[in-house]
Amino acid sequence: MSVQTINILIISGLGLFGLISLMRFFPDKSTGRNLSKANQYDERDTMFARNNIRHYPDLMETYYTMHPENESTDRQIHQKPEFGEKEQVYHNAYTAPCYEAAFEYLEKSIPLSTGAAAKQKISIDPIKFCKTITDISKFYGAGDVGFLQLKSHHFYSHKGRHAEKWGNKTDQAHKTAVVIIIPMRVKMIKKGPASCVIQESAQKYVEAAKISNILATYIRRFGYRARAHNDANYDTLCVPIAVEAGLGELGRMGILIHRVHGPCVRLAIVTTDLELPDSACPKPLYMEEFCKICKKCADNCPSGSITHDNEPYSRNFRHWSIHQKKCFSYWKTIGSDCGFCISVCPYTKPDTLIHKFVRFYISRNTLNQKIALFMDDLLYGRHRKIAKANPENIFIQT
Ligand code: SF4
Numbered sequence: 069m070s071v072q073t074i075n076i077l078i079i080s081g082l083g084l085f086g087l088i089s090l091m092r093f094f095p096d097k098s099t100g101r102n103l104s105k106a107n108q109y110d111e112r113d114t115m116f117a118r119n120n121i122r123h124y125p126d127l128m129e130t131y132y133t134m135h136p137e138n139e140s141t142d143r144q145i146h147q148k149p150e151f152g153e154k155e156q157v158y159h160n161a162y163t164a165p166c167y168e169a170a171f172e173y174l175e176k177s178i179p180l181s182t183g184a185a186a187k188q189k190i191s192i193d194p195i196k197f198c199k200t201i202t203d204i205s206k207f208y209g210a211g212d213v214g215f216l217q218l219k220s221h222h223f224y225s226h227k228g229r230h231a232e233k234w235g236n237k238t239d240q241a242h243k244t245a246v247v248i249i250i251p252m253r254v255k256m257i258k259k260g261p262a263s264c265v266i267q268e269s270a271q272k273y274v275e276a277a278k279i280s281n282i283l284a285t286y287i288r289r290f291g292y293r294a295r296a297h298n299d300a301n302y303d304t305l306c307v308p309i310a311v312e313a314g315l316g317e318l319g320r321m322g323i324l325i326h327r328v329h330g331p332c333v334r335l336a337i338v339t340t341d342l343e344l345p346d347s348a349c350p351k352p353l354y355m356e357e358f359c360k361i362c363k364k365c366a367d368n369c370p371s372g373s374i375t376h377d378n379e380p381y382s383r384n385f386r387h388w389s390i391h392q393k394k395c396f397s398y399w400k401t402i403g404s405d406c407g408f409c410i411s412v413c414p415y416t417k418p419d420t421l422i423h424k425f426v427r428f429y430i431s432r433n434t435l436n437q438k439i440a441l442f443m444d445d446l447l448y449g450r451h452r453k454i455a456k457a458n459p460e461n462i463f464i465q466t
Pocket residue numbers: 319320321325358359360362363364365366409412413414415
């Protein structure tokens with residue numbers, strides 16, 4: 069065979085490979101979720117709520133009468149050190165009060181999430197209003213914004229985070245949700261599960277509260293009811309709203325994988341009685357298909373909270389969700405919200421040109437996904453080591 073023939077064969081092979089890489093082909097295409105019969109989730113069942121009730125014997129009695137199956141493991145979790153206590157693995161006496169101060173600030177800012185609407189209703193052009201809301205949110209630091217008409221399964225059934233309102237029905241009167249995405253710093257999250265993660269989370273929850281509170285106030289000035297939902301102050305579930313608004317897909321680790329920032333984001337919601345159009349549905353990126361083969365979060369989760377199996381059914385529909393008790397128990401042991409699953413996820417990458425290309429490449433077909441996963445394992449490793457202590461500098465400046 070002549071050199072010329074070999075060259076033609078190589079070039080043709082590369083051309084064919086390039087062509088296949090561009091083809092969109094998913095034989096086992098995601099079937100979509102049937103949410104029409106989804107049950108509402110009760111906020112009292114979240115681990116945060118179940119951890120908080122340890123201070124209220126009457127609430128404990130009510131809850132464990134309803135859910136005796138949770139009592140014994142919850143009591144074990146109640147015995148573990150609280151966030152900020154020196155027994156926790158990643159405790160740092162100088163820096164722990166910083167995230168505690170941020171969460172105290174968030175608690176004190178809850179009254180800013182609601183308020184009376186202006187008496188005079190101003191008529192608005194919905195399309196122009198959505199664009200302005202998007203611009204304002206991004207101006208104040210949001211990475212992405214979406215809109216969705218609310219359905220019953222987007223609301224918690226009952227409140228669970230604060231003793232004084234524990235067990236009250238949530239307010240489900242609003243019609244539209246504005247979803248706000250706040251990207252976290254990849255460098256901070258990559259230090260997970262060390263204390264950098266809880267510091268970064270706290271800082272981004274503060275940002276999320278700031279943006280959502282301003283936005284709710286902005287909408288109220290037009291004479292419409294609006295309420296911000298942010299850390300420990302929710303009537304709505306952020307993840308399903310963000311997924312259905314087309315901002316990303318549901319990952320194996322049970323949280324949003326944003327179209328650009330992957331799972332490395334925090335969310336806030338503003339709901340309003342104003343009817344606004346849903347965001348235009350973007351093309352799927354087949355992240356959920358990638359999750360089926362990747363399983364990196366499940367391989368690395370230190371508490372074994374993430375399944376290696378296909379999406380299970382719960383609350384009457386098929387969706388991934390983590391083992392809350394194991395995950396939260398680990399958080400209390402280490403004194404950080406861990407985020408190791410977010411840290412190892414191949415979608416947690418800075419938004420550089422090369423990573424934009426990789427996201428596009430992954431969205432084309434299963435072969436590309438397998439090649440991308442192989443490369444991710446090769447370059448970053450499949451199993452990451454967990455640091456025994458915090459890095460010297462917890463607040464990484466980027
Ligand atoms: S680590 Fe892999 S399996 Fe887990 S959420 Fe990310 S892409 Fe999906």
